[in-house]
Amino acid sequence: MTPIKTVGVAGSGTMGAGIAIVAARAGFRTIVYDTREDALARARKQTEGFFAKSVERRKLTVGQVDTILGNMSATTDIGGLKACDIVIEAVFEDLKVKHAVCAALDDVCPPHTLFASNTSTLSITEIAAGSGREDRFVGMHFCLPAQLMKLVEMSPGLRTSESSFDAAWDFCKAMGQVPVRTKDNPGFILNYFLVPFNNDAIRLVEAGVAAPADIDRAIKTALGYPMGPLELLDLVGLDTHLLVAEALYASTHEPRAAVPALVKRMIAAGQLGRKTGQGFYTYGGAAMFGG
Ligand SMILES: NC(=O)c1ccc[n+]([C@@H]2O[C@H](COP(=O)([O-])OP(=O)(O)OC[C@H]3O[C@@H](n4cnc5c(N)ncnc54)[C@H](O)[C@@H]3O)[C@@H](O)[C@H]2O)c1
Structure with a gap:
């Protein structure tokens, strides 16, 4: 080689x-x-x-x-x-x-x-x-x-x-x-868990069960995750999440992988997350994490 x-x-x-x-x-x-x-x-x-x-x-x-x-x-x-x-x-x-x-x-x-x-x-x-x-x-x-x-x-x-x-x-x-x-398998390890989990968090927002900040706070506090699912989705980009979740759903037909309707509405409104300054949260600038 x-x-x-x-x-x-x-x-x-x-x-x-x-x-x-x-x-x-x-x-x-x-x-x-x-x-x-x-x-x-x-x-x-x-x-x-x-x-x-x-x-x-x-x-x-x-x-x-x-x-x-x-x-x-x-x-x-x-x-x-x-x-x-x-x-x-x-x-x-x-x-x-x-x-x-x-x-x-x-x-x-x-x-x-x-x-x-x-x-x-x-x-x-x-x-x-x-x-x-x-x-x-x-x-x-x-x-x-x-x-x-x-x-x-x-x-x-x-x-x-x-x-x-x-x-x-x-x-x-x-x-x-x-x-x-990992084997060549839809979602490999991480997204096999993460995509349905993130969709569940979006469904909670859709249903008005709790505000994004409260859902994220609950997950971070109880499960010890460094970021909540809605903060992470804003970083991933809602447009990318849609493509990823649709691809996972197409290959697995896992109902929890199906994209909630709110995602398409947010994309139509230009609310893609950090990259457009607005997603589940509002941002200023185009800074990158860490350094
Ligand atoms: N965002 C995430 O959290 C994440 C995490 C892991 C893997 N991925 C994967 O990484 C890949 C990219 O995702 P992203 O979030 O960076 O997307 P993105 O939309 O932020 O960036 C994609 C880039 O590709 C460029 N592009 C599109 N078509 C092109 C072409 N024909 N030639 C050259 N450049 C082209 C676009 O101009 C854009 O800058 C996807 O396969 C995604 O599934 C994304």
Whole structure:
């Protein structure tokens, strides 16, 4: 296997921005690709803000941050990922979009490049089927916020070679993350529990049982979770939650995975969560967690 030195991240939204921080912080040259200039600019601003806080908190020196930021670049040209040894895709949770991106990547990347998908609920085998390199395709599901959360659920597709999986596993550890192996199964471990649980919290809001802050306070106080489900949903983004829950429901028909109607109404009103300044809570600015 070619040693991994250069990492590509396709999609620089909520997850891609955090994954790029994780890779660059671990010393990898990191190239972020998105079709939207504004998404790249927003991610760069969040990244600089995140590392400024790391300096304030004395986790990194100014010199270390300069080196990390110097190792990061961004492009709207998919050809900019041609020198990558691994590309992690974090584009919309939509099989057609992921197939289109992976097929285009297959055209520009050399044969040794590994592809990884950050999908929450889609099948790794199905995404890999449209990638042109099913044997070199691995599921790497980071958790939100990726720059703070260590867990990565790693799943081989049916045609993933063990050597590709092992190389991705070693790369995950080299980034300082904690990999857990799972089968290619809807929701893997985390979202199998979390999506129905979060939908239950939304149904409580819908039914007027309690205010979002009280539901979150109850869960945090009694169960010891660092964030309540509605705070987490605002961070995830209601648009992403809809795609993730619909994909989980389509493959499991689990009634609790079905998206409550309130989610669609909030999306129609532009209330996507932190990224639009309004979700279950109201926010100012576009700050990123941690630093
Ligand atoms: N948000 C979460 O909590 C979370 C957690 C873990 C995994 N995921 C998964 O990560 C992936 C991305 O989710 P997100 O929340 O970051 O979404 P997002 O909507 O915040 O960002 C997606 C980004 O992909 C870009 N994009 C879309 N089509 C593209 C294309 N063809 N080429 C290049 N870029 C393209 C968009 O411009 C956008 O910037 C999804 O598969 C999702 O299931 C999300």
